[in-house]
Each structure stands twice: as structure tokens, then as C-alpha cells.
Amino acid sequence: MEFCDDDLSKFEADGAAPLPTTDEQGYVECDGARIWYASYGTGSPVVLLHGGLGHSGNWGYQVPALTKRGYRAIVIDSRGHGRSSRDARKYTYELMASDVLAILDALQIEKASLVGWSDGACISLILAMMAPQRAAGVFFFGCNMDPSGTKEIEFGPTLKRCFSRHAKDYALLSATPDQFSAFVDAVDEMMKTEPNCTKEQLERIHVPVSIVQSEHDEFIKQDHAEYLAEAIPNANFVRLAGVSHFAPLQRPELFNNAVFDFLDKLAS
Numbered sequence: 001m002e003f004c005d006d007d008l009s010k011f012e013a014d015g016a017a018p019l020p021t022t023d024e025q026g027y028v029e030c031d032g033a034r035i036w037y038a039s040y041g042t043g044s045p046v047v048l049l050h051g052g053l054g055h056s057g058n059w060g061y062q063v064p065a066l067t068k069r070g071y072r073a074i075v076i077d078s079r080g081h082g083r084s085s086r087d088a089r090k091y092t093y094e095l096m097a098s099d100v101l102a103i104l105d106a107l108q109i110e111k112a113s114l115v116g117w118s119d120g121a122c123i124s125l126i127l128a129m130m131a132p133q134r135a136a137g138v139f140f141f142g143c144n145m146d147p148s149g150t151k152e153i154e155f156g157p158t159l160k161r162c163f164s165r166h167a168k169d170y171a172l173l174s175a176t177p178d179q180f181s182a183f184v185d186a187v188d189e190m191m192k193t194e195p196n197c198t199k200e201q202l203e204r205i206h207v208p209v210s211i212v213q214s215e216h217d218e219f220i221k222q223d224h225a226e227y228l229a230e231a232i233p234n235a236n237f238v239r240l241a242g243v244s245h246f247a248p249l250q251r252p253e254l255f256n257n258a259v260f261d262f263l264d265k266l267a268s
Contacts, residue, residue, distance in 0.1 A: 003061070006243070006250050012161035015169065016060030016249055019075070020067070030102040031095065032087035036077040037103045041067030044136075045112040046263065047074045047100065049120030051142075052187050053166040055082025055173060061252035062115075062259070069260060074112070076103055078123070080183060082173045091190040093119075097127040104134060113266060115139040115259055117248060118219070119187075122195050128207045129197075137208035137266045139259055140228070142220055142245050145197040149224030151217075159218060162246060202231040209235040210262045216244040238262075 005011055025038035038056065040063050048059045048066075056075035066073040079096050080086035089095070100123060104112060113136045116124030121143035128135040144150050153159070171177045209232050213225035222239075229237035238258055240247050247255045 002251065002253050004251055008158050008161040008165075008246060008249060011246075011249050012165050015165060016058050017064075019057055019060055019063055027083075028099075028102050028106045030099050032089065033079050033099065034085045035079060035099045035103060036083035037107075038075050039107065040073045040075075041071060043070045043072045044263075044267070045072045045074055045107075045109050047076065047104075047112045047114050047124075049076060049100065049114065049116040049123050050078065050081070051118030051120055052191065053081070053163070053170075053184065055169055057082070057169065058117075058249065062248060062256060065252070065256045066259075069263075071263065074103070074107070074109075076100060077173075078119070080186070082169070083175075085175055091186055093122050093126045093190070093194055094130065096123045097130055100127055101131060101134060110134070111136050113137050113139070113263060115262075116141065116143070118142050118245065119191075125205065125209070126195065128209075129201065129205055132205075132207050135207045137210075137262065139210050139212060139262045141212040141247070141255075142214060142217055144220055144224055145195050145202065145228055147196060149221055149227075150219055151221055153219060156218075158244065158246070199231050202228065203233060205232045206234055208266060210238050210258075211235055212238045212240060212258060214240045214243045214245060214247050216242075218245045220245070 022038050022040050027034040027036050050058045055077050063073045077084040079099050114124035121140040124138045128138050170180045211225050211229040229235045243250045
């Protein structure tokens, strides 16, 4: 029977499935921060970038599925998230994309497929714009690339459960466990002004991209996702039925199959 957690009650109580154990994990010093990463399995590298306020453990249903399919799954805690630290500078997506490049350099990975969720999707696409030679392709799930793409947020029960889990995890993982409110404010400040890509910038992206939009996404307008798929030259649009912004947690099999379809096309 397919796992299902549509209202995130399981996620609020227990988090995602635990990440597997690995000896290949640690920190990379990068531009005023210590960035945590972990690597699992062998094969073609796939970098998983989590959403805002979350951390790498949110990929607990994806990492084992990827390694079972013969991929090397690499997770990274974004700057200031999870186990990673930050300095006093404001968050920017470009800065966090640079952190990902530093991890790739440290692991001696020339090129990787990028799977991004929410803020992680934006980081992935920004990286592909900054260093296209390092991105085999971008699976872009649930994010905007300019301010017009976001909805008015209704803070309903599902969002409250997710936020509650993020607060608990921050207290457990962060080097500054009592600063969750300041952390939320700093991330929110970035989201209010970024990303802000023009159509001309999007048209200059030439790596393969899947723009993936859930049927019930709480944050992103579907017409914005469709616009991104039209504006980016080598992009396609994928709609995930029956799920929301939290599809990797709600129905992992559905989400994972979409990721595998994307990776299979890159390999063909």
C-alpha cells in the first residue's frame, strides 16, 4: 500500500523517514559559513536541495529510493538551515547556490543533476544560470522565479503542522537552537524580494529543466509554473495530481516517480 501523509500529521509527529547511515558526511567551510552535507550510494550524482526553513532530513523518503535505483544521492543543509551555520549577511539565493558549488568542488563532482524543492528549486535554477557546466539538469518543484508567481498564503492546518516540525528540528539540529524566530524572519525577508528573474534571463537557461507543480500547491500559482516552462528553452511542465507543496512527504512514491522520469530522460 502506498504511503500517504496528505495532512502532514505523521510529519509533524515524527518527521520524514530517517536518512540512511553514511560515513561520507561532514562540513565544508564556505564564505563565512560551515555547510553540512551527506552522500549516499554510488553512481550518477543527484543533489537534493530542501525548502526554506527545512533541512536535509526532509528528503528521507527520496534518498533510499535514489540509491536503490543506482544513483549517488547528496543532501545539503542550506546556509543557516539544519546543521549549517551562517554569518551576519542577508540570505540570497546566489550565496546559497555558491555553497552548493563549494560542496561539489569538495566532493570533486564536475556535474550533477539537481532536484530542488521550493527554495531549493530556486537555488538549483540560479546555480544552473551561474554555472551551467555544473548542472546536468534541474528538477524544479514548487517555486517561483519572480514575485508575480506567489499566492496569498492561507496558514491552514497543514502549513501549521509543517511549521511546527520545522521549529522542532531547528531546535534539535541548529548551532543556534534558540534563534528560530530570527531565522524565520531572515528567510522571509529574502523571499519577499527574491527571486526576481526576467524572461530574458530565463531564456538564457539551456540545461534541461522540468518545472513540476502540484495540483494543490499552497504557495505557487500554476500559471506561473506554466510560464516558466514556456520561457525556459529546454523545459517541460509536469503536474502532480492530488498533492500540495509538500508532495515529497505526502505521497513519496508519486513524487519519486516524477524524479525518476526526469533522471531517465537526462540519461537517454
